[in-house]
Amino acid sequence: MLKVRGLTKKYGDTAVVRGLDLDVRRGECFGLLGPNGAGKTTTLRLLLGLIEPDSGSIELAGIAVPKHAREARMKVGVVPQMDNLDPDFSVRENLLAYGRYFGMDRSAIAARVPELLEFAGLASKADAPIEQLSGGMKRRLTLARALVHDPDILFLDEPTTGLDPQARHLIWQGLRRLLNEGKTIVLTTHFMDEAERLADRLVILDHGRVVAEGAPRALIESHIEPAVVEVFGEDMADWTRARAAGLCQRFETVGETLFCYTGSPDTVIAALKQVPALRYLHRPSNLEDVFLKLTGRDLRD
Amino acid sequence: MTHFFRLPRLSWRFIPVWRRNYLVWRKLAIPSILGNLADPMLYMLGLGYGLGSLLPDIGGMPYLTFLAAGTVAYSTMNAATFEVLYSSFSRMHVQRTWDAILNTPLTLDDVMLGELTWAVAKSLLSGLAILGVIWGLGLYGSFWMTLWLIPMVALVGFCFGGMGLVMNAVSPSYDFFLYYFTLVITPMVLLCGVFFPVSQLPPLLQNISAWLPLSHAVDLARPLVIGSMPDRIALHATALLAYGSLGYVVALALTRRRLLK
Structure with a gap:
């Protein structure tokens, strides 16, 4: 689903990502772990083709990035670290507007909205303005928004940072459900329990390099x-x-x-x-x- | 910087961005229309009647007509400028709406083209409102000729939308835009023949004025209002198009450096 070879990104003389290799299989949850500044978010931006690597290759859902980033992004849903829901729109309008960016027509998006609202647990809030939502609701809506075009693969950048335990469990439940439906998930996090709970396999990044790779249990057994x-x-x-x-x-x-x-x-x-x-x-x-x-x-x- | 620069890749995918802005505007259409349109109209009517009654005809037309033609250009410029400065900046920097859109198949080229065409739409609205007053008060020479003002205001919106996006790209905060208004927009209004003929200025300022985009807009608008064909249409249209296009291309590179690094 995702194949990365020798990915490198430099800012001036500092390499933020250094020779990264990743393989994510279809249907798995793959964790990208690392302390702040390890290169997680930069890696995600590279994978989406938002920034150009200095060297290396990326193949996302079989499509070369950044060369065909537009086509690749059609297959990906993104939940960013900072909520960037559209505050000028209601819950439902956020979904409708976002679907348009993927080139969907109104009836196709409208047909998906009830399902997405149900997934986010926001059916009763469909016409509420964004500012009335709690932090957990906003995150769930952001997740639902990332699913509007029914992507094969989801990128989640620290999806539960800033949420209370109840809200985190709801997000985890949602992600489990998506994995059961066969979606592929790439997740960055610095909550180890989140990675241990969700990720089938993970890499630990530090200073832009992979320092360990494997299933959570196997990593624990082999490293400690x-x-x-x-x-x-x-x-x-x-x-x-x-x-x-x-x-x-x-x-x-x-x-x-x-x-x-x-x-x-x-x-x-x-x-x-x-x-x-x-x-x-x-x-x-x-x-x-x-x-x-x-x-x-x-x-x- | 060089690697952030490349020619824009235009695509129809800008339409959902335009549409998004339109849908949001529609929610607040009435106050927005009042806010955008009342101001230039009050100036035009207040100065036109008040000051105009003290003044002789200018270039064969009453001052009110003279000012109405200037106001078409000036209010259109303001509509586009305010849109790409304050509103685009909110969407880009404060609300992070652009970030959300960039995670979809749209590119920055699309997003900024959507913003630019939306600024054109706001200009059209503003220009049409002034045109409505011109029609209502019978301030025109030939009705058919005034219809050419419609594509003209779109072009003026494009010009100042493109230029304003450059400011948007480099601004750290809303306060920064004051420099643009104080150092660019206001001097231009005074130099480009909106309120009085450029021929009243010293020769040096007349020469500077000839290069400013608002002059090209005024030189098109004034003949069209009084019902004569403007001189050097191609030159004026090309200049407006060039300022706007150059602005868009430079703004794109600067915004790419700002958001996509």
Whole structure:
């Protein structure tokens, strides 16, 4: 569905995307993960043919981009990071106007509107102005708008950023439904639970390069110890100096917390129980641990 | 900069953009018409009757007629300019409507052509309203000749729409447009024979005036109102077309650099 080879984009002397290779299969949900500034949004803009790469090739739904970007964009629905619904139109008018940009005639769009409103859970808000919608409703409408021309593939740029948990779950539910209908989804996110939940496969980008690639579970298994014990409390520092190296396969201290990565958490916990001043949290390792291991804990502002 | 520049690729896909602006305008048509049209009309009638009663005929016509012809050009210029400055800027920068459209098969060339043709439509509306007053008050020489004012105002709208889009492309905020009005539009109104004949100006300013797009518009409008064929029609039409086209092409490159980098 999407094939990218050696994609590179430079701004001045800084390469934002460096030699990116991607393969997205039909019907899968593919995650693009990475800290801020890793090149996720630039990559999406390159894939849509909105900006021209310095080198590399893109084939989107079998169409060469940016050469035939117009034709390729006919096959893609886009949910951008920032809501850009048309504030001069109502909910329904937003869908009607957007369909026109894809060259659909009024009756074809009108026939799709009820279904799209139902999908977005906005049937009762069809004639409401945009400013009356909550953040979650706006996102759902943006998603429905991206579906107006029944695209094969969807690009979602951080689709749940800024939403409350209820609203996020509704979006996830919608995306699940689309995947079940056979749509292909390319998703950027920095919520690891979102990627773990939705993505069949994902890449982690950093500084414009792929640093890891695979299914979420496989990435966790191959990149990191199976369990984490997070240790905190007043004596954490002393305990770390005395015991961490011996008990943990790998450990890190971040602020007041020790992250102890291990294959045998029971041993670590047994040792911790002897020090009542310490508190701890034992959990299986997750994608966030992989992400932080590969991209570091430094802030990327 | 060079790689942002290329000749526009025109396509019919600009129509949904024009239509979008039309549908939004239709919702607020009455206040919009009043706001856009009342102002030039009040100036024209107020100055035309008030000042005109003190003045002799100018070039064989009463001052009101002289001013009406200037107002056709001037109000058309303003309609296009306001549209591509404030309204296009809202859609591009504030509401991010252009960003949303660029994710569809439309290109920036289409979006900006849609904005430009919409500015032409607003100019037509404004020009027709002044023309209606000219007809109503019988300020014309030949009714049939005044019909040529209709394509002319479209051309004037194209000219100032294209030029204004350049300002839109480089503006950081609404406040920036004040420079354009103070440094370009207002001097042009005073230099191009809208309120008084260019021949009243010192020779140097007359020479400058001859190059300004609004002069070409006024030189077409005034004869058409009094019912004579304008001199050098091709020159004036070409100049208006050239200013507008050049504006569109430059604006496209600058906007591409702004949005698609």
